[in-house]
Amino acid sequence: MQSLWDWFRALNDATGINLTILYDSFDRRRFVSGFLMTLRLAAICIVASVLIGIAGAWLQGSRLRLTRSLVHWYIQFFRNTPPLVQIYFFYFGIGSLLTTTSASGSAVPVVSNVMWAIVSLSFFAGAFNVEIFRSGVEAIPKTTIEAAESLGFSRTRTYLFIVLPLAFRISLPALNNNLVNLVKTTTLAYAIAVPEMLYVSSQIWSDALNVPVMMNVLLFSYFLLVGFLVWVMHRWERAIKLPGFGT
Amino acid sequence: MSRRRWNQELPQGTDLPVLMPSATRIARSATVERMSGFFMLRLQPAHGAALLLLFLIGCGVAQAQAEPGHPSILVTIWKWTPLLLGGFLFNLAISAVAMTFGTLAGMFLGFAQISLLPPIRKGAWFTTHFFRNAPWLVLLFYCMFLLPFQVTVFGITVPIPDWIKATLGLALPVMANVSEIVRGAVQSIPTAQWESAASLAFNRRQTMWMIIVPQCIKRMLPPWMNLYAILTMATVLTSIVGVAEMMTLTGRVLSAESRPGLLLAFYSYVLFWFFLYCYPIARWTVRLEAKYAVNH
Amino acid sequence: MPAENVQPIVSLRDVHQSFGAVEVLRGISMDVPKGAVVCIIGPSGSGKSTLLRCINGLVPIDRGSIRVGTFDVHTLHTDQQKIALRKEVSIVFQQYNLFPHKTALQNVMMAPVHVLKEDKDEVHARAVALLAKVGLSAKADAYPGELSGGQQQRVAIARSLAMRPEVMLFDEITAALDPETVKEVLNTIRELAQDGMTCMLVTHEMRFARELADDVYFTDGGLIVESGPPAQLFDQPQKERTRAFLSQIL
Numbered sequence: 001m002q003s004l005w006d007w008f009r010a011l012n013d014a015t016g017i018n019l020t021i022l023y024d025s026f027d028r029r030r031f032v033s034g035f036l037m038t039l040r041l042a043a044i045c046i047v048a049s050v051l052i053g054i055a056g057a058w059l060q061g062s063r064l065r066l067t068r069s070l071v072h073w074y075i076q077f078f079r080n081t082p083p084l085v086q087i088y089f090f091y092f093g094i095g096s097l098l099t100t101t102s103a104s105g106s107a108v109p110v111v112s113n114v115m116w117a118i119v120s121l122s123f124f125a126g127a128f129n130v131e132i133f134r135s136g137v138e139a140i141p142k143t144t145i146e147a148a149e150s151l152g153f154s155r156t157r158t159y160l161f162i163v164l165p166l167a168f169r170i171s172l173p174a175l176n177n178n179l180v181n182l183v184k185t186t187t188l189a190y191a192i193a194v195p196e197m198l199y200v201s202s203q204i205w206s207d208a209l210n211v212p213v214m215m216n217v218l219l220f221s222y223f224l225l226v227g228f229l230v231w232v233m234h235r236w237e238r239a240i241k242l243p244g245f246g247t
Numbered sequence: 248m249s250r251r252r253w254n255q256e257l258p259q260g261t262d263l264p265v266l267m268p269s270a271t272r273i274a275r276s277a278t279v280e281r282m283s284g285f286f287m288l289r290l291q292p293a294h295g296a297a298l299l300l301l302f303l304i305g306c307g308v309a310q311a312q313a314e315p316g317h318p319s320i321l322v323t324i325w326k327w328t329p330l331l332l333g334g335f336l337f338n339l340a341i342s343a344v345a346m347t348f349g350t351l352a353g354m355f356l357g358f359a360q361i362s363l364l365p366p367i368r369k370g371a372w373f374t375t376h377f378f379r380n381a382p383w384l385v386l387l388f389y390c391m392f393l394l395p396f397q398v399t400v401f402g403i404t405v406p407i408p409d410w411i412k413a414t415l416g417l418a419l420p421v422m423a424n425v426s427e428i429v430r431g432a433v434q435s436i437p438t439a440q441w442e443s444a445a446s447l448a449f450n451r452r453q454t455m456w457m458i459i460v461p462q463c464i465k466r467m468l469p470p471w472m473n474l475y476a477i478l479t480m481a482t483v484l485t486s487i488v489g490v491a492e493m494m495t496l497t498g499r500v501l502s503a504e505s506r507p508g509l510l511l512a513f514y515s516y517v518l519f520w521f522f523l524y525c526y527p528i529a530r531w532t533v534r535l536e537a538k539y540a541v542n543h
Numbered sequence: 544m545p546a547e548n549v550q551p552i553v554s555l556r557d558v559h560q561s562f563g564a565v566e567v568l569r570g571i572s573m574d575v576p577k578g579a580v581v582c583i584i585g586p587s588g589s590g591k592s593t594l595l596r597c598i599n600g601l602v603p604i605d606r607g608s609i610r611v612g613t614f615d616v617h618t619l620h621t622d623q624q625k626i627a628l629r630k631e632v633s634i635v636f637q638q639y640n641l642f643p644h645k646t647a648l649q650n651v652m653m654a655p656v657h658v659l660k661e662d663k664d665e666v667h668a669r670a671v672a673l674l675a676k677v678g679l680s681a682k683a684d685a686y687p688g689e690l691s692g693g694q695q696q697r698v699a700i701a702r703s704l705a706m707r708p709e710v711m712l713f714d715e716i717t718a719a720l721d722p723e724t725v726k727e728v729l730n731t732i733r734e735l736a737q738d739g740m741t742c743m744l745v746t747h748e749m750r751f752a753r754e755l756a757d758d759v760y761f762t763d764g765g766l767i768v769e770s771g772p773p774a775q776l777f778d779q780p781q782k783e784r785t786r787a788f789l790s791q792i793l
Contacts, residue, residue: 073297079286080294081518082480084487085494093510128286139270141639147699148642150599151654151706152629154622161657165644170270173277181285187382191487198385211392219381219389226380242266242643243686263692263719265643 018210021217027204034200035221041117041186041196046179048122053129060134071130078127083120084188090120091192117189125182132178136171137163169242176233183229184222197221282431283470284379284424285477290522290529298519305512312508320512327500327513334493335520338482341410341492345417345482346475352418353425360430363451371426378423384484390416391488410492413485421478428470432463469536476528480521493517552577552741553598553632553710558607560590560597567593568604569765575758577709580736581743582752582773585762586788591745594762595712598743599632600625612709626658633703634712638719640699641687647674647698648683651705659706666705673701677731693724697731704735711735713744749793753777761785 005023012018021031060071078086091113098110111119140163148158190198197218205214280286309320318326359371378386390412397406436459444454486494497517501509551574560568567590575581583591596602598609600616609616612631619625641650651670655661674680677697687695696716703711713732717725729751736742736755746752752759753773760770761784769776769785777793780786 076291076294076297080288080290080522082483084483085514085518089514135269135273139267139273141267143636143639144642146596146601147634147636147640149601149625150629150634151702152626152658153654154626157657161653162642166266166642169644170266170273173274174280177277177280177286184380184382187384188484190384198382198388202388205392215389215393218385219377222382222385223377223380227376230380243688261688261690261692261695262721262724263638263695265639265641265687265695267639 018208018213019217020208020210021204021214024208027208030200030204031197034195034197037114037195037200038186038197038225041114041121041189041194042183044118045121045125045182045186048118049125049129049178049182050175052122052126053133056126056130057133057137060130074123075127075130078124079131083124083185084191086124087117087120087188087192091116113192114189114194117186117192117194121182121185121189124185125178128178129175132171132174133167136167136174139170140166169240172237172240176237180226180229180233183226279431279470282427283474284420284427285474287473287532288476288525288529289533290526292526295519295522295526298515298522301515302512302519305508305510305515309506309508309512313506317506320509323504323506323509324512324516330500331493331496331517332520334491334496335517337410338492339479339524341414341417341482341485341490342475342479344414345421346478348415349418349421349478350425350471352422354429356422356426357429357433358455360426361433375423375426375430378419379427381420383417383420383481384487386419387413387416387484387488390419409488410485410490413488413490416488417478417481417485421474424474425471428467428474429463432466433459435466436462465539469532469539472528472532472535476525476532479525479528493520549577551575552612553743554608554610555598556608556610558594558597558604558609560593560602560604562593567765568597570607571762571765571767572607573760573767573770575710575741575743577741578739579741579757580755581758581760582756583743583745583760583762584747584749584752584788585768589762590765591762592714595634595714595743595745598710599634599712600628601634630659630706631708632710632712633706633708634714635696635699635703635716637715638692641695641702643687646684646686647679647690650687650698651702654702655705670701670705673704674698676704676734677701678727691724692720693727696720696724696728700728700731700735710741710743713742713746715745715747717746717748747792749777761788763788 005025008019008023012020012023020027022028056071056074059067062068095109095111095113095116099108144162144166145158148162149155153161186196187198189196190202193199201214201218205211208214276287306320306324313320356371356375359367360375362368362371391409394407394412394415397404399405440458440462441454444458449458482492483494485492486498489495494517497513501513553573553575555571555573558568558571559566571590571594573581583594585591593602597604598611598616600619604617607617611628614628614631616628619628641647642653645653648667648670651673652663652666655666655669656663671680671683674683677700679694679697679701682690682694682698687698690698699716700711717728720728725748729748732742732744732751733755744752744756756773758770759773759776761768761776761780761782763784769780769782776785777789780789
């Protein structure tokens with residue numbers, strides 16, 4: 001392994017292509033931690049936003065007008081404002097209200113910036129998911145559900161065996177669009193100093209002064225990450241497609 | 248790779264459909280969104296009303312926290328409006344320039360994607376997806392850091408200010424998305440059109456420019472306009488790279504005022520302007536989409 | 544042929560049903576003997592589909608009584624009670640019957656396996672036999688989206704038969720089909736009737752009704768205007784409204 005890293009050090013000496021993230025162990029660890037933080041943000045936000053979407057879709061069917069309009073306004077706010085503004089709103093707006101005093105007497109935020117990034121991004125993607133799930137459920141014909149009931153399926157069973165699997169298959173393309181967008185949006189956490197890939201790279205290039213190299217590495221990493229995700233989504237959609245329906 | 252034809256009625260293998268037409272509509276709009284790169288912005292007057300309400304609440308909060316001797320909140324806002332308006336116009340300028348350059352480059356790239364020559368086609372495909380997969384902020388950084396701060400052309404040194412670099416940084420994702428919109432639109436034209444043109448002895452170039460492209464313009468407009476609305480809202484990203492646009496200016500104004508509780512009032516004020524600008528665009532997009540909805 | 548002097552298998556007494564302010568059924572009473580084929584005809588909006596849905600408990604009634612076999616449908620409230628009823632009476636709708644994410648065979652097998660908790664191999668064998676009975680053995684592994692309309696409806700019939708019901712209800716099942724495929728579905732119902740199944744059909748197929756029905760009921764405005772054997776109702780309608788309706792469609 002060390003010989004591989006040394007080769008890159010020699011490359012730098014020869015050509016000036018300074019890949020410190022490869023031959024320097026500190027920078028290597030930093031970059032990997034940034035990458036893992038991006039993955040962590042993406043994974044947690046994907047799961048959280050799907051749960052928020054399911055909860056929101058369920059609450060939208062509530063009989064209480066208050067619940068329905070709360071969900072409606074939640075969706076409208078997060079759907080139609082720039083996500084950066086949302087992150088600022090959570091971190092600077094609400095975050096500045098939730099402080100406790102530390103031992104030295106200064107105000108210390110209770111919730112870390114990583115948490116706020118997760119909260120903000122999850123609610124952002126969750127708002128879209130609510131609509132996606134609800135329209136998926138509504139696209140199932142009433143007669144199919146009546147047919148299931150007439151066959152003796154209880155309300156719960158109908159939901160489990162017929163409504164949810166069908167709604168899922170119908171919603172999957174839109175859901176995938178949303179999740180890929182979410183992974184790209186995680187870079188906005190840079191604005192509140194979350195050590196994800198962009199932030200860490202900026203630290204590396206301000207130390208090692210290898211901006212062009214790092215920028216290209218960064219672009220390429222995102223290309224691979226998002227490209228991989230898109231490919232997985234494509235495969236999943238094809239595997240789960242309803243035969244005879246759609247191209 | 249199965250290429251989904253954008254905006255085409257999804258054929259079903261049966262004469263008795265198994266799912267409601269709304270399921271077909273959902274599938275189709277998901278495909279359109281995938282092509283245009285973003286969700287469709289759906290603004291309503293109620294959003295504007297909500298923003299105004301937030302603004303009034305913010306004013307109330309600020310007024311309640313105001314100390315005697317301080318000018319009223321509305322006076323303060325009015326005082327700073329010219330500066331903020333200037334910032335807002337700056338955002339709009341950035342969005343207009345980025346959209347122009349991005350569209351021009353994107354159209355070029357989009358037509359390259361349907362070229363008959365494999366190297367051009369594959370190169371264009373790779374470029375498009377390379378810039379589509381990258382987050383907008385990363386591309387912004389890319390341009391901010393890698394474009395030179397001045398360039399010498401014909402012996403004249405032209406400085407390239409930060410905001411131009413940021414604009415070009417925003418033009419890159421626009422280019423990639425427009426490229427996909429163009430490709431999707433062209434591929435959604437039924438093969439029958441190409442066949443009838445060929446039978447009338449049109450060559451490929453004539454078919455493209457006289458028959459296919461005029462029909463594509465209508466299909467490209469709604470996602471293109473949607474992209475512009477999204478881009479306008481995305482210009483606030485340039486505040487992260489230090490461009491003095493409206494968000495940055497608002498932040499500076501707030502720290503200059505150093506009065507507590509102005510946050511909500513000012514930011515809702517500023518968001519309201521964005522709404523005023525994006526709302527007509529979003530409505531027009533919806534109307535165009537309904538008007539040009541194509542049924543095969 | 545229906546058996547004589549035996550209690551009718553389906554019995555309605557003065558059934559009233561309303562959707563909100565609109566009264567859809569305004570006092571329906573009828574008796575269906577076991578093994579009979581009953582056709583219900585009438586203009587749209589006369590409550591025919593609602594009537595069928597009340598009989599199998601999908602829609603609750605406001606007043607009156609419905610008796611199917613040993614069940615008083617109007618007294619059943621819990622899912623458990625209704626499950627027992629659904630083993631007695633099955634319904635096939637006009638469209639969107641099948642579950643698109645399951646093959647034809649899986650569609651037929653689903654209810655006996657998950658609701659009746661019967662042995663899977665047994666159900667499999669029965670499902671294969673039922674698909675053969677409706678003439679679709681070759682399409683056992685096809686998904687509903689790959690089947691034509693007529694084939695879908697036949698699979699739906701097979702699926703209903705898998706529950707071994709005593710009564711089958713058909714809600715205008717040929718209305719959404721192409722004329723060529725209507726025939727194959729009607730043939731399937733004809734065979735069912737000849738096997739002795741009690742069938743209640745809401746239909747517009749007058750020729751079919753005339754040929755196969757033991758009784759025809761003409762409903763209008765939530766009431767039974769006239770009823771009787773097809774020969775009598777079609778050739779010598781007693782009421783003016785019946786005459787007007789028949790002259791429009793025949």
